[in-house]
Amino acid sequence: MRAPLLNLLLITSVAGASLAQAQTATPQTAAVSPEAIKQREQELEAARARQKSAEEAQAKLKVEITALGQDRTQLNQQLIETAANVRAVETKIDEAEARLRALNGREQQMRASLDSRRADIVEVLAALQRAGRRTPPALLVRPEDALQSLRTAMLLGAVVPELRGRAEKIAGELGELVALRKTIAIERDQLASDRDKVRNDQTRLTALVDERQRQQAAREKDLDAENSRAIALSKQVGDLQGLIAKMEQDLQSAARAAEKAAEAAKQAEAKAAAGANSSANSSAKSGPGAFKDKSRTTPAIAFASAKGLLPLPVNGNKIRDFGGSDGVGGVQKGISLATKPGSQVTTPCDGWVVYAGPFRSYGQLLILNAGGGYHVLIAGMERISVNIGQFVLTGEPVATMGSTSQVASILATNASQPVLYVEFRKDGTPIDPGPWWAANEGEKVRG
Incomplete structure (x- = not known):
């Protein structure tokens, strides 16, 4: 019974290479078999079914959005919740991909270990073969088959202790490899499911977003003219502070937004003063619960009071921090986050859009007036989906990242990777945004 084991593990160590050669070999001239034709027909039918399902989903979604009508609160709720779902699934995908990289690396290590010990495996299997009395079974090439044969040989035959120990060690490694393969398959299935979900949520x-902008356009008849004028004005200034001043002075919608921000800041100060005698009431209004009202048209709380509450605007890894080197001998005035292509960008705070468009080396630039002399600048996106003068809520989707860096090399460490740049300003001076970010995911404001 032990005779086939010589073949089994030898085949295990070389089967992968043989299979790869077979898969990469280019067929000379082969006629299309009936099985291949049938498979293509099945693939075509599956594609048609997916298309039909997508069309039905689109029709259902259209009905749902139409039902929202002009209900701004419900639309905001749907926007923020869906954007949060997208961000959450993006995070799950990143984590799953990291786990898969580790698992695949472990599998390669195990395969390399078995291959490097081929001589020892041959010796063990040869000894088991000589001790066997039965004819070797059919050729087996999977680790599962080799593992089963080893176990059978050890159970049915009287094997010397030393040989048995070596065989058990090999069987243990094969068992680990089999279990690892099952884990990888489960992770890949979950990853595929998550990718399908994020595509549906993005749709x-x-x-x-289209419905929100349609409603905004209906309220602002001169949006196209305003946007064109904003871009023209942006070309007349050379720095960010000049751009902010130019927009809020010369552009009608940006000026209105700035006035509303100033008025909201005064109201917030008055409320804070009036509620100074009631610490419990003040605490409730300045915590995460303040962001629950989706019908608000002014910031939920003063920006200065939002420290420790705001979410990062995108999923990514921080590659440059405030106050660090900017790569050219200067000091970084904001933070830079390396993201995945197509990542969803949401607003880190409530505020009015005073600029949305291309600017200098920043790529697409979004500037929010958060009131109280605070401005939030977000740059490096490929597409912005809000307009100047628009009020946006914390966690609301406002832009999408591209597939490569849209900002100058001064802001990115890798030009092939999307990078989002975020800067906070108080009265025109860049400030450290660190105190405003939520300490962990559970404390982030999702709207």
Whole structure:
């Protein structure tokens, strides 16, 4: 019974290479078999079914959005919740991909270990073969088959202790490899499911954003002219502070937004003064619960009071921090986050859009007036989906990252990777945004 084991593990160590050669070999001239034709027909039918399902989903989504009508609160709720779902699934995908990289690396290590010990495996299997009395079974090439044969040989035959120990060690490694393969398969299935979900959520989010902008356009008849004038004005200034001043002075919608921000800041100060005698009431209004009202048209709380509450605007890794080197001998005035292509960008705070468009080396630039002399600048996106003068809520989707860096090399460490740049300003001076970010995911404001 032990005779086939010589073949089994030898085949295990070389089967992968043989299979790879077979898969990469280019067929000379082979006629299309009936099985291949049938498979293609099945693939075509599956594609048609997916298309039909997508069309039905689109029709259902259209009905849902139409039902929202002009209900701004419900639309905001749907926007923020869907954007949060997209961000959450993006995070799950990143984590799953990291786990898969580790698992695949472990599998390669195990395969390399078995291959490097081929001589020892041959010796063990040869000894088991000589001790066997039965004819070797059919050729087996999978680790599962080799593992089963080893176990059978050890159970049925009287093997010397030393040989048995070596065989058990090999069987243990094969068992670990089999279990690892099962884990990898489960992770890949979950990753595929998550990717399908994020695609569906992104489709829904796109439709919701289009509806929001359609309603905004209906209220602002001169949006196109305003946007064109904003871009023209941006070319007349050379720095960010000049751009902010130019927009809020010369552009009608940006000026209105700045006035509303100033008025909201005064009201917030008055409320804070009036509620100074009631610490419990003040605490409730300045915590995460303040962001629950989706019908608000002014910031939920004063920006200065939002420290420790705001979410980062995108999923990514921080590659440059405030106050660090900017790569050219200067000091970084904001933070830079390396993201994945197509990542969803949401607002880190409530505020009015005073600029949305291309600017200098920043790529697409979004500037929010958060009131109280605070401005939030977000740059490096490929597409912005809000307009100047628009009030946006914390966690609301406002832009999408591209596939490569849209900012100058001064802001990015890798030009092939999307990078989002975020800067906070108080009365025109860049400030450290660190105190405003939520300490962990559970404390982030999702709207």
